[in-house]
Amino acid sequence: MPQESATAPPRDAIAPGPAASVRPVSGAAFDWIDAAHDHRRRAGLVRTLRPRPAASPLLDLAGNDYLGLARHPEVTDAAARAARQWGAGATGSRLVTGSTELHAQLEAELAAFCGFEAALVLSSGYAANLAAVTALTDRTTLLVSDAGNHASLIDGCRLSRARTEVTPHADPAAVRAALDGHRGRALAVTDSVFSVDGDAAPLGALAAACRAHGAALLVDDAHGLGVLGDGGRGAVAAAGLAGDADVVTTVTLSKALGSQGGAVLGPARVIEHLVNTARSFIFDTGLAPAAAGGALAALRLLRREPQRSRRAREVAAALHTRLTAAGLSAVRPDAAVVSVQAPSPQQAVRWAADCREAGLAVGCFRPPSVPDGISRLRLTARGDLTDDQVDTAVGVIIATAPAG
Structure with a gap:
């Protein structure tokens, strides 16, 4: 939020103008919401929050x-210890006060476990996908996105302002066709395991299609980490692509690791670029220490079991x-x-x-x-x-x- 001038009077001392004092207040501005709700109700698409008790x-x-x-005792105890040691919140963005030694340890162990050079932890998997897509593209980039991708990848494509080609689901041939003839930067984005049906993307074939055109591959491994690959190292590792110079992956800490947050993993130069350019990293408060501590304990437990x-x-x-x-x-x-x-x-x-x-x-x-x-x-x-x-x-x- 812009700072006020040191010489300007405080905002609450400025009297409202005449128009502000007499303008009638009307609820009609949001009447369209009632019509939208009725439409959702008739279609059976109304969603409702259902708070759950601590012990369901x-x-x-x-x-x-x-x-x-x-709820594993090792994970919850680690989260509690982190909160007592580092505080309830990160206190600021990662580039200001929000990076702790705990965040750095989590990044180092997560990257090593998954087989990548470096990792960057963000406040959510959603933020991680926005960061990766928007920071690795510009208006001249061609984005090739699977039709079944998660909303966070789709929103990343929209925010990037890059030209986006949506290809049929899990179709490497369609990715090749979309890349044909494009001479500039290109990035293909896909889920590793699609969240609706639970089917896996053909990552090996997608990587081959990208490499035939000099394109990079971004894989959202939210539903693969902890489940697929040797010891749960994820779908990218299972496909033999972990650590490759042209592959970047995102993960969430809120699924198999039972905590909260997200991360981008890839070559060290990619992670350094995100630190300097990814808006959903730079302008967001860092992941709470309790979540970082819980995720790190879960990662170590998975490595052991x-x-x-x-x-x-x-x-x-x-x-x-x-x-x-x-x-x-x-x-x-x-x-x-x-x-x-x-x-x-x-x-x-x-x-x-x-x-x-x-x-x-x-x-x-x-x-x-x-x-x-x-x-x-x-x-x-x-x-x-x-x-x-x-x-x-x-x-x-x-x-x-x-x-x-």
């Missing part, structure tokens, strides 16, 4: 706590096999997301509500969150679920499934 009786297959680490990532994949496969055997339409999962189609938005909402009443929390994805317009239940296959809990979840979903 529901079996949770809705959140993104893929490894069950959000790599079987957690394997268990998450096993649970996902079991859910898919048993639900499809019961006649439900579910996408074969490549990671820890299991997507089950619903007949309509209204029936998806009813199905999710019936699951909740039966003691099971599931995700409910409807337009505009789903680009193909098909509503779904979205299940999270957590690595800490027992076989009995998987049995319970399958039974509830099948018993509450809408007819037809």
